[in-house]
Amino acid sequence: MAAVSGKIFQNVSVAHHCQQNRQFHSQCSRDSFTSNLRNFLPLKGRKSAWNGILAMQLRTLSMYQNNFVSRGSICCNAASSSAAVRSLGKSDFLKLQNGSDIRGVAVAGVDGEPVTLTDPVSEAIAAAFAAWLSDKKKVDASTPMSVSIGHDSRISASMLQDAVSRGLMSSGVNVLHFGLASTPAMFNSTLTENEEIRCPVDGAIMITASHLPYNRNGFKFFTNAGGLGKADIKDILERASDIYNKVTDDGLQESQGTSSASVRSVDYMSIYASDLVHAVRKAAGNIEKPLEGFHIVVDAGNGAGGFFVDKVLEPLGAVTSGSQFLEPDGMFPNHIPNPEDKAAMRAITEAVLDNEADLGIIFDTDVDRSAAVDSTGSELNRNRLIALISAIVLEEHPGTTIVTDSVTSDGLTLFIEKKLGGKHHRFKRGYKNVIDEAIRLNSIGEESHLAIETSGHGALKENHWLDDGAYLMVKLLNKLASARASGIKGGSKVLTDLVEGLQEAAVTTELRLKIDQNHVDLKGGSFRDYGEAVLKHLENVVDSDPKLIKAPVNYEGVRVSGFGGWFLLRLSLHDPVLPLNIEAPSNDAAVKLALVVHEAVREFRALDTSSLDKLIHGN
Numbered sequence: 001m002a003a004v005s006g007k008i009f010q011n012v013s014v015a016h017h018c019q020q021n022r023q024f025h026s027q028c029s030r031d032s033f034t035s036n037l038r039n040f041l042p043l044k045g046r047k048s049a050w051n052g053i054l055a056m057q058l059r060t061l062s063m064y065q066n067n068f069v070s071r072g073s074i075c076c077n078a079a080s081s082s083a084a085v086r087s088l089g090k091s092d093f094l095k096l097q098n099g100s101d102i103r104g105v106a107v108a109g110v111d112g113e114p115v116t117l118t119d120p121v122s123e124a125i126a127a128a129f130a131a132w133l134s135d136k137k138k139v140d141a142s143t144p145m146s147v148s149i150g151h152d153s154r155i156s157a158s159m160l161q162d163a164v165s166r167g168l169m170s171s172g173v174n175v176l177h178f179g180l181a182s183t184p185a186m187f188n189s190t191l192t193e194n195e196e197i198r199c200p201v202d203g204a205i206m207i208t209a210s211h212l213p214y215n216r217n218g219f220k221f222f223t224n225a226g227g228l229g230k231a232d233i234k235d236i237l238e239r240a241s242d243i244y245n246k247v248t249d250d251g252l253q254e255s256q257g258t259s260s261a262s263v264r265s266v267d268y269m270s271i272y273a274s275d276l277v278h279a280v281r282k283a284a285g286n287i288e289k290p291l292e293g294f295h296i297v298v299d300a301g302n303g304a305g306g307f308f309v310d311k312v313l314e315p316l317g318a319v320t321s322g323s324q325f326l327e328p329d330g331m332f333p334n335h336i337p338n339p340e341d342k343a344a345m346r347a348i349t350e351a352v353l354d355n356e357a358d359l360g361i362i363f364d365t366d367v368d369r370s371a372a373v374d375s376t377g378s379e380l381n382r383n384r385l386i387a388l389i390s391a392i393v394l395e396e397h398p399g400t401t402i403v404t405d406s407v408t409s410d411g412l413t414l415f416i417e418k419k420l421g422g423k424h425h426r427f428k429r430g431y432k433n434v435i436d437e438a439i440r441l442n443s444i445g446e447e448s449h450l451a452i453e454t455s456g457h458g459a460l461k462e463n464h465w466l467d468d469g470a471y472l473m474v475k476l477l478n479k480l481a482s483a484r485a486s487g488i489k490g491g492s493k494v495l496t497d498l499v500e501g502l503q504e505a506a507v508t509t510e511l512r513l514k515i516d517q518n519h520v521d522l523k524g525g526s527f528r529d530y531g532e533a534v535l536k537h538l539e540n541v542v543d544s545d546p547k548l549i550k551a552p553v554n555y556e557g558v559r560v561s562g563f564g565g566w567f568l569l570r571l572s573l574h575d576p577v578l579p580l581n582i583e584a585p586s587n588d589a590a591v592k593l594a595l596v597v598h599e600a601v602r603e604f605r606a607l608d609t610s611s612l613d614k615l616i617h618g619n
């Protein structure tokens with residue numbers, strides 16, 4: 001996407017920034033307290049804003065405030081901080097890795113969840129990213145690099161933004177603050193050509209923990225080659241550990257003295273959103289308001305997705321009344337901002353029906369995931385969303401390969417291959433896994449234009465393989481707009497018609513079987529080894545049962561067909577959990593599949609099978 005214009009609001013030198021930082025603790029704690037307190041006021045039109053958690057929230061907030069004030073910093077405010085920097089080993093840093101992201105606890109107050117993403121740790125991680133980036137780009141020391149920073153609505157956002165800025169600036173990196181932003185917009189800033197706002201940036205950092213609870217936060221990193229992978233994150237965390245442990249206050253004061261890096265605030269979301277608007281106008285034949293006459297409601301779950309209403313849908317002419325939870329609120333008082341969450345999907349479905357809207361759109365906190373609801377209240381998420389986007393992409397690229405995660409249905413394969421004439425490549429869970437696989441296929445000569453997960457993550461080749469929930473929704477808007485432009489009426493029916501014929505199982509469930517890491521059966525070994533042993537045993541059981549058929553091609557866990565349905569047991573990407581997906585034509589068949597798994601895992605006493613028991617016994 002090409003950038004069009006930009007606005008610079010502020011330009012502060014590092015000296016000024018550091019000076020400000022000396023007053024930072026007292027100043028910011030007051031500001032943060034007031035602005036967070038504002039989040040607790042009931043907003044007009046907000047549904048169930050006061051749902052009995054106020055006392056808990058205020059208690060947490062005051063603990064957060066105390067914690068915030070007492071925390072030390074290793075950079076600009078080091079001189080003013082008397083708090084000692086706690087010594088941390090490499091393994092402490094590596095624990096912050098969550099696949100290709102960094103995740104940790106940023107807010108104190110939850111029992112058993114001590115703060116791990118402290119100011120000093122975050123500064124060290126940012127400095128490590130700067131060092132990694134400099135090695136990667138092979139920049140010479142005289143050319144300053146620039147890095148953009150954005151964040152979602154979490155209550156720890158501004159504190160982490162400050163720490164990350166200090167870490168970058170102490171490494172001589174110029175910083176652009178985008179404020180409340182979406183993850184895909186951050187990646188996009190490494191591609192945007194716009195000198196006025198110093199884009200493209202060399203790297204981008206998004207401060208987010210997606211849909212996780214309010215006390216968590218984390219970082220995602222981008223260069224113009226995309227999101228960093230697991231190996232890069234490990235490298236950065238190892239470097240961060242060295243930086244953290246080597247740094248002394250004297251060393252930092254020296255680096256403060258020599259750095260001439262600057263920080264600027266830029267309204268980048270307007271630039272990014274105008275690219276989305278441009279894409280829809282173009283698809284409709286350059287009509288200024290191609291969505292005129294459509295009523296589209298958005299549920300941003302109090303995350304960062306509210307911009308989609310006033311910066312995308314309204315300029316395109318859509319009516320957006322009834323849109324909800326657009327105000328950023330890091331306590332997420334309405335529902336979990338996650339299109340995989342049942343309560344979240346219920347909320348947007350109700351909004352569509354109550355407002356008699358043509359379409360509903362829902363985003364996760366940082367807008368890299370999305371789902372939709374048609375005018376009849378039918379959900380366009382999970383397999384249905386994949387089917388819909390596949391139908392659109394296969395019209396544009398007949399025969400192309402659609403790469404999906406491992407928990408997609410058999411019905412989806414039939415739909416893509418028999419109805420749409422494409423190829424379904426069911427790969428592994430994890431958005432980075434599916435994107436990397438699609439890129440790999442293209443590199444070996446197999447054309448693929450779409451990598452998409454049931455979680456609502458999706459990336460298209462035409463959009464630089466950028467994992468973007470807003471762009472997925474733009475593909476739906478394009479379809480609505482071009483249908484309208486060619487005189488087709490009927491609201492979102494044009495979308496619903498595209499998934500006509502997708503076979504869906506009567507029973508669909510996901511159970512998450514926990515591995516107790518402290519159980520004696522693990523014998524001090526890792527939960528991964530234990531999980532692998534469970535899977536191996538299940539595979540042997542399946543091999544010896546003629547009623548069951550193991551999937552001939554499978555990249556993750558054990559996928560088995562039987563009793564007219566299927567199940568997949570696999571290891572979670574991150575947690576000590578074995579997720580079990582079952583799809584079956586009836587309850588009876590689902591129970592039979594569950595019994596196969598139950599029988600096979602019986603001997604593995606560290607595995608919590610209570611959810612399986614419930615399914616089998618019907619309670």
Ligand SMILES: O=P(O)(O)OC[C@H]1O[C@H](O)[C@H](O)[C@@H](O)[C@@H]1O
Pocket residue numbers: 429430431432453455457571572573574575579
């Ligand atoms: O393996 P699980 O625990 O089900 O988690 C899998 C999920 O992890 C993260 O949330 C990733 O962002 C998703 O892309 C992935 O699907």
